[in-house]
Amino acid sequence: MDYFLELFLGGLTRGSIYALIALGYTMVYGIIQLINFAHGEIYMIGAFVALIVAGILTIYGFAGISVLVLAAIAAIIWACAYGYTLEKIAYRPLRGAPRLSPLISAIGMSIFLQNYVLLAQTSDFLPFPNLIPDFEFMEPVAHIIGSPELVILITTFVTMILLTLLIKKTKVGKAMRATQQDMSMARLVGINVDRIISLTFIIGSALAAIGGVLVASYIGQVNFYIGFLAGVKAFTAAVLGGIGSIPGAVLGGLVLGWTESFAAGYVSSDYEDVFAFGLLVLILILRPAGILGKARKQKV
Amino acid sequence: MLKDFKQSILISIWFVFLTFPLMAVRVNTTEQMVEWRWMTILWVAIGSFVLSYAWRYFLAKKQLKKKDDEEGGKHSxxxxxxxxxxxxxxxxxxxxxxxxxxxxxxxxxxxxxxxxxxxxxxxxxxxxxxxxxxxxxxxxxxxxxxxxxxxxxxxxxxxxxxxxxxxxxxxxxxxxxxxxxxxxxxxxxxxxxxxxxxxxxxxxxxxxxxxxxxxxxxxxxxxxxxxxxxxxxxxxxxxxxxxxxxxxxxxxxxxxxxxxxxxxxxxxxxxxxxxxxxxxxxxxxxxxxxxxxxxxxxxxxxxxxxxxxxxxxxxxxxxxxxxxxxxxxxxxxxxxxxxxxxxxxxxxxxxxxxxxxxxxxxxxxxxxxxxxxxxxxxxRPQGIISGIRTKYEYKELKEETDNG
Amino acid sequence: MAEKHKLLEVKGLTMDFGGLRAVDSVSLEVHEGEIAALIGPNGAGKTTFFNCVTGIYNPTKGDILLHPKGLPTRRLNGLKPNKVTEMGLARTFQNIRLFSDMTVLENVMIGRHCRTSAGIFRSIIRDKSVRREEQEIVESSYQLLKKVGLAEFANEFAKNLPYGAQRRLEIARAMATEPFLLLLDEPAAGMNPQETAELDQLICRISEEERIAILLIEHDMKLVMNISNPIYVMEYGKKIAEGSPQEIKDNPKVIEAYLGEETEEDA
Structure with missing residues (x-):
């Protein structure tokens, strides 16, 4: 039973990170029907910036969770800046182009950003300082769930609540939902669609950066390539849940996390990626709109 | 002119900010060393300044070409x-x-x-x-x-x-x-x-x-x-x-x-x-x-x-x-x-x-x-050389129309 | 004159989208040699009706029966669009859907696809029969272009054609599939009066010379009055009237439907 619980909570932790990144995919896709392939790279850049800031601070003698918070803030700022710039350079000029064009541009941007970090920094795995202390109150359950997992779960939970409030309760959120429904109509009623799109990228990037920081401090290392697999997995989660749907992204992330965790625990950890993609293929064949997605009829 | 210049300066500053942590700093957490690379930032500043001009120029050219295409379309x-x-x-x-x-x-x-x-x-x-x-x-x-x-x-x-x-x-x-x-x-x-x-x-x-x-x-x-x-x-x-x-x-x-x-x-x-x-x-x-x-x-x-x-x-x-x-x-x-x-x-x-x-x-x-x-x-979405559409021959018909 | 052969018979066609009933038990018939018209205000469900008939949607209820001459009757419900086209029913689209990066001639040649047979291996070997087939495709497509008056643009890209010409190209492309029934979805939309007059002539010519029956959708009922008979009128997914142009003109329901709409437009 403990083993099952451990896998369950491991899957939950992993899944909540996928969900965090998947939200960025789903929000962007919901508005401009583009797979933002470079989203995983934003996550990676977030992790890298956090590493650099945390690295400098620890070298100058700071330690503990406050360093992690500062690093996370820096990561969010820069990830948002990258997300914003990315959209302006690689996607905005392609608005109205054939569907394949922005997708290829996104793939190009993903390759570019990966290699930019590789060249500017290093191809090695860099160790991320251990900043999450072991909480005393966690000791009785330490064999099932550790303190880092708890931090991840709480952070993602709070972030998702904030996001839901932003989308449901604020004026900006309303504008975002309107733009998602019908872009030209939103423009007609006076919503600055370009700004909403930029904002979507910024919010998505912030979520990715949070995910990046959490994973980096959890796994303890960072590398230019981590964004790629995380990005693909998170996209899988978004599709699983029904792309364009925000609760769908969360659900998809959790389902994917559990699938991987249980497959690794009970079958073989070598094949966890195979299970993840197998699940994706299966869902797309059986229910292309995803678990919570609505099938959209194409207008003829 | 001045407007372009101002814009390019702003873009340059933006990119300096954007690339700062990744380009200017390199930390080595195992050896507790921070390496600052101020020169690369200078290059980023100059590079983005120049490139922003090129970007604007080509974007404007593309817009112009779009119009040309609509008016008749010339091939290279x-x-x-x-x-x-x-x-x-x-x-x-x-x-x-x-x-x-x-x-x-x-x-x-x-x-x-x-x-x-x-x-x-x-x-x-x-x-x-x-x-x-x-x-x-x-x-x-x-x-x-x-x-x-x-x-x-x-x-x-x-x-x-x-x-x-x-x-x-x-x-x-x-x-x-x-x-x-x-x-x-x-x-x-x-x-x-x-x-x-x-x-x-x-x-x-x-x-x-x-x-x-x-x-x-x-x-x-x-x-x-x-x-x-x-x-x-x-x-x-x-x-x-x-x-x-x-x-x-x-x-x-x-x-x-x-x-x-x-x-x-x-x-x-x-x-x-x-x-x-x-x-x-x-x-x-x-x-x-x-x-x-x-x-x-x-x-x-x-x-x-x-x-x-x-x-x-x-x-x-x-x-x-x-x-x-x-x-x-x-x-x-x-x-x-x-x-x-x-x-x-x-x-x-x-x-x-x-x-x-x-x-x-x-x-x-x-x-x-x-x-x-x-x-x-x-x-240039069509690539270096865009796909060439075959011109099909319809001989008999040409004669027909010539005669008629 | 003897009873005309019935080509298309739609009985009680219903199409639901979730909770919305876009087409509500509409019945309609098209006979040989007819130019039938389906008219109605915007959003009446005309295009949805077309999409059901041509296999793009699978209707919720009802029967779509095709009675090709000399062949057994076929039920079209749930058939894929390409099968419907193969059976001799071709269509055009309201929002022009040409292959914009292909030439005008090639667009028509695509229409010949389902009437020709060269597969991958034969295309690679390109023996005599394939070459002959290719030549046949080119010649017949060119003839069609001549018929709709686009021969001079044969090697232009479809996207560079003026709007009215694009509509005619869609007709030529549909005719290339050798249909006995042609479905035209708002062929005159966006055309100026002169272009519309030319289009009317073209449609009549197709009907008379090619012996193709036509079912067309029009939003503006004045345009169809000259050429179509019978006319079916739809509003809010339901058929509200059918009959000859004169009968339609005098039908109070139709007048109401259209007048109601016009006042909205004026406002």
Whole structure:
């Protein structure tokens, strides 16, 4: 039973990170029907910036969770800046182009950003300082769930609540939902669609950066390539849940996390990626709109 | 003027801020060292300032060109030259002669580089069928390349089968994989298809890495036979030349067949499918079958050239079949010109040979590929050479109208 | 004159989208030699009706029966669009759907696809029969272009054609599939009066010379009055009237439907 619980909570932790990144995919896709392939790279850049800031601070003698918070803030700022710039350079000029064009541009941007970090920094795995202390109150359950997992779960939970409030309760959120429904109509009623799109990228990037920081401090290392697999997995989660749907992204992330965790625990950890993609293929064949997605009829 | 200047200064400042942590700082957490690199920031400032001017200039030019196109549409000189059939035949003849004498003039090292460029030509032409002609974005194309390479390596290892036997088998196996994988997923929309094919590419790599009893795992398979020629013993030099000629033949074969297909009933259906799926089915084209044929045929070439790749390197392991390979092949197609055979060939040579010969530049290879893909999509989506539409002849009718 | 052969028979066609009933038990018949018209205000469900008939949607209820001359009757419900086209029913689209990066001639050649047979292997070998077939495709497509008056643009890209010409190209492309019934979805939309007059002539010519029956959708009922008979009128997914142009003109329901709409437009 403990083993099952451990896998369950491991899957939950992993899944909540996928969900965090998947939200960025789903929000962007919901508005401009583009797979933002470079989203995983934003996550990676977030992790890298956090590493650099945390690295400098620890070298100058700071330690503990406050360093992690500062690093996370820096990561969010820069990830948002990258997300914003990315959209302006690689996607905005392609608005109205054939569907394949922005997708290829996104793939190009993903390759570019990966290699930019590789060249500017290093191809090695860099160790991320251990900043999450072991909480005393966690000791009785330490064999099932550790303190880092708890931090991840709480952070993602709070972030998702904030996001839901932003989308449901604020004026900006309303504008975002309107733009998602019908872009030209939103423009007609006076919503600055370009700004909403930029904002979507910024919010998505912030979520990715949070995910990046959490994973980096959890796994303890960072590398230019981590964004790629995380990005693909998170996209899988978004599709699983029904792309364009925000609760769908969360659900998809959790389902994917559990699938991987249980497959690794009970079958073989070598094949966890195979299970993840197998699940994706299966869902797309059986229910292309995803678990919570609505099938959209194409207008003829 | 002043406005442009101001804007460029702002952009420059923005990029300095943007790249600051990654470009200016390098931390070493194990040795507790921080390295500050102020010079790189200066370069970023100057670079982004200059590039912002270029960006504006080209964007404005693109807008202007759009208007031109609407008013009549002019083709570039290169494009017109390429459409001149007479010139094309002559150029092809010259190129073929050059290709044939190449190994006699250059050494083995050059030949090896040329062979890998030619391998990418075939891969590019194969992917061009599904991406360029039929508009099916395949991000796991390298999986079929792996199928070909492993089928030769394994059949050669276990059953001692020769290169020439396996060459068609590799192609057919690639094709079969294409059909089996393509069948369930081809009704998916374009971007879903991209992600699923990406998944397939990764699954195949994971399986090759972990199913050791089948594929020998990450250590790969060594001592694969080189292609034989009536049982002759060949040294490295002559066998490289031999492979080079096989490769030339394969390229010519590929060009011939893809060209025929492109200008056939099937090829037209592929292009129509790319342009508009709904109109396409409403015109009586079976979408599933047409997509599957494009996907499987693209896979055929990858499988075939995979066999040759294994024979050339005599050693393969899963590391040769990563997503990056798929991305390189895709950028060849995109840069060269989607749907254009000539463009894809040119794209393969530029993308593979340039980094080989400009060694200093080779570090920046993938960076440049990525940037080129973005810039191409924005400024020249049709690629270096856009697909040439065939002008069909309708002789009798012309006479008819002349007489009447 | 003897009873005309019935080509298309739609009985009680209903199409639901979720909770919305876009087409509500509409019945309609098209006979040989007819130019039938389906008219109605915007959003009346005309295009949805077309999409059901041509296989793009699978209708919720009802029967779509095709009675080709000399062949057994076929039920079209749930058939794929390409099968419907193969059976001799071709269509055009309200929002022009040409293959914009192909030439005008090639667009028409695509229409020949389902009437020709060269597969992958034969296309690679390109033997005599394939070459002959290719030539036949080119010639017949060119003839069609001449018929719709686009021969001079044969080698232009479809996207560079003026709007009215694009509509005619869609008709030529549909005719290339050798239909006996042609469905035109708002063929005159966006055309100026002169272009519309030319289009009317073209439609009549197709009907008379090619012996193709026509069912057309029009939003503006004045346009169809000259050429079509019978006329079916739809509003809010339901058929509200059918009959000759005169009968339709005098039908109070139709007047109400249209007048109601016009006042909205004026406002």
């Amino acid at each position: 000189k290169l494009q017109l030259l390429m459409e001149d059939m007479n010139f094309r035949y002559k150029a092809m003849g010259v190129l073929l002669v050059l290709a044939l004498v190449f190994p006699l003039v250059f050494d083995t090292y050059q030949n090896t580089i040329m062979i890998s460029a030619l391998i990418y030509v075939v891969l590019g032409l194969g992917l061009n069928i599904s991406v360029g002609l039929a508009g099916l974005l395949d991000l796991g194309y390298v999986a079929f390349f792996a199928v070909g390479a492993y089928s030769y390596a394994l059949l050669n290892y276990h059953f001692d089968l020769g290169f020439w036997t396996i060459l068609p088998v590799g192609g057919i196996l690639g094709c079969l994989f294409g059909v089996v994988l393509g069948f369930p997923i081809l009704r998916l929309r374009g971007d879903y298809l991209a992600i699923v094919t990406l998944g397939f590419g990764m699954i195949i790599k994971v399986v090759l890495e972990n199913w050791s009893s089948f594929s020998f795992g990450p250590s790969g398979i060594a001592n694969i036979d080189k292609p034989g020629l009536f049982g002759m013993d060949m040294n490295i030099d002559s066998s490289t030349i031999y492979i080079y000629y096989i490769m030339i033949a394969l390229v010519v074969f590929t060009i011939l067949i893809t060209n025929r297909l492109k200008n056939s009933r099937i090829g037209r259906a592929w292009i129509a499918l790319r342009e508009d799926e709904i109109a396409c089915v409403a015109m009586g084209i079976d979408m599933a079958r047409t997509k599957l044929s494009a996907y499987a045929l693209g896979a055929f070439w990858a499988g075939m050239v995979g066999v040759l790749f294994a024979a050339k390197t005599t050693f393969i392991n899963p590391a040769s079949f990563t997503f990056m390979e798929s991305a390189i092949i895709l950028s060849i197609v995109v840069l060269g010109g989607m749907g254009s055979i000539l463009g894809v060939i040119l794209g393969a040579f530029i993308l593979i040979l340039l980094p080989e010969y400009l060694r200093a530049f080779s570090e920046y290879r993938m960076l440049a590929f990525g940037a080129a893909m973005v810039l191409m999509m924005i400024f």
